[in-house]
Amino acid sequence: MELSEITKRAMRVHGLYDKLNLAKHGRTWSRHDFVLGFVGDVGDLAKLTQAADGIRPAPPGLGLGHELADCLWSVVVIAELYGIDLEAEFTMTMRQLEESITGEREQGATR
Numbered sequence: 001m002e003l004s005e006i007t008k009r010a011m012r013v014h015g016l017y018d019k020l021n022l023a024k025h026g027r028t029w030s031r032h033d034f035v036l037g038f039v040g041d042v043g044d045l046a047k048l049t050q051a052a053d054g055i056r057p058a059p060p061g062l063g064l065g066h067e068l069a070d071c072l073w074s075v076v077v078i079a080e081l082y083g084i085d086l087e088a089e090f091t092m093t094m095r096q097l098e099e100s101i102t103g104e105r106e107q108g109a110t111r
Helices: 003-025 031-052 064-081 086-109
Strands: none
Touching (some): 003 064, 003 086, 031 064, 064 086
16 A cells, blocks of 8 residues: 555544544544644553563553554654655655665774
């Protein structure tokens, strides 16, 4: 699945959550609410990775793949809500990291 398809599907689910939250709570989530939700998802992800590594018991009802997908969903939605072209930013950031890592490796080789 291409990132553009992931984004469309994530925003469809975002729209469904808006309808649900409006019906249940009389309001939709703000951008800040999504960021706070993402922080919670990252906390769950940390617990699940600890469980996968045998450091703690697994939380009931959660799976590592599910939580990674939740985190991806949050990142995609947050990027859309803030008008960030995630694909372009990812491409640029990976290029910068590759150049930085290559430069450091080359410097280490000349020492």
